[in-house]
Amino acid sequence: AQSVTQPDIHITVSEGASLELRCNYSYGATPYLFWYVQSPGQGLQLLLKYFSGDTLVQGIKGFEAEFKRSQSSFNLRKPSVHWSDAAEYFCAVGGQAGTALIFGKGTTLSVSS
Amino acid sequence: DAGVIQSPRHEVTEMGQEVTLRCKPISGHDYLFWYRQTMMRGLELLIYFNNNVPIDDSGMPEDRFSAKMPNASFSTLKIQPSEPRDSAVYFCASSQAGLFYGYTFGSGTRLTVV
Numbered sequence: 001a002q003s004v005t006q007p008d009i010h011i012t013v014s015e016g017a018s019l020e021l022r023c024n025y026s027y028g029a030t031p032y033l034f035w036y037v038q039s040p041g042q043g044l045q046l047l048l049k050y051f052s053g054d055t056l057v058q059g060i061k062g063f064e065a066e067f068k069r070s071q072s073s074f075n076l077r078k079p080s081v082h083w084s085d086a087a088e089y090f091c092a093v094g095g096q097a098g099t100a101l102i103f104g105k106g107t108t109l110s111v112s113s
Numbered sequence: 114d115a116g117v118i119q120s121p122r123h124e125v126t127e128m129g130q131e132v133t134l135r136c137k138p139i140s141g142h143d144y145l146f147w148y149r150q151t152m153m154r155g156l157e158l159l160i161y162f163n164n165n166v167p168i169d170d171s172g173m174p175e176d177r178f179s180a181k182m183p184n185a186s187f188s189t190l191k192i193q194p195s196e197p198r199d200s201a202v203y204f205c206a207s208s209q210a211g212l213f214y215g216y217t218f219g220s221g222t223r224l225t226v227v
Contacts, residue, residue, distance in 0.1 A: 043221055
């Protein structure tokens with residue numbers, strides 16, 4: 001079955017500290033992987049995506065993610081978190097054009113001062 | 114571009130009433146998706162269209178839900194009759210060329226059925 005697991009429901013990080021949000025996927029074909037961010041009352045905004053090639057991808061707002069096929073993972077990282085990064089983060093997986101994205105249940109990030 | 118536009122932003126209705134949610138995708142996008150977001154189930158795909166044709170509606174909960182896309186610039190999601198368990202945030206998203214550019218999401222419609 002195709003699925004996305006985000007093991008951490010809620011994470012609290014101090015401002016300025018590093019961040020890693022975990023994502024594991026199960027997908028029968030070559031996966032296309034995405035991270036989205038959702039601020040309260042807003043829609044989802046694309047942070048970054050991985051299709052092929054270099055397994056470390058850079059996104060907006062200083063985020064990056066690393067694809068590890070052997071671990072079926074696509075973890076999101078940021079070296080120094082800002083208070084404005086507090087939001088909910090969603091990992092998603094899809095296949096070729098013509099398929100829809102499957103989303104994880106999200107990880108809520110809180111940033112403490 | 115104004116992005117994906119959803120209306121209304123908030124809807125409160127009584128159980129048994131018909132509810133219609135509306136979505137205007139980004140011009141030129143050939144895919145349109147409807148998702149439902151709840152605390153318990155997260156983001157669930159309800160249905161998606163390609164070039165105005167429904168491709169997969171297996172996520173539509175039951176016959177009370179229906180979706181249409183009469184043209185490239187408009188889609189509706191209708192619930193008739195509505196029930197309290199339909200309370201959720203409903204998102205519309207559109208994309209160009211499938212997944213390659215990712216999806217652009219609207220701001221959502223928060224539906225409350227009392």
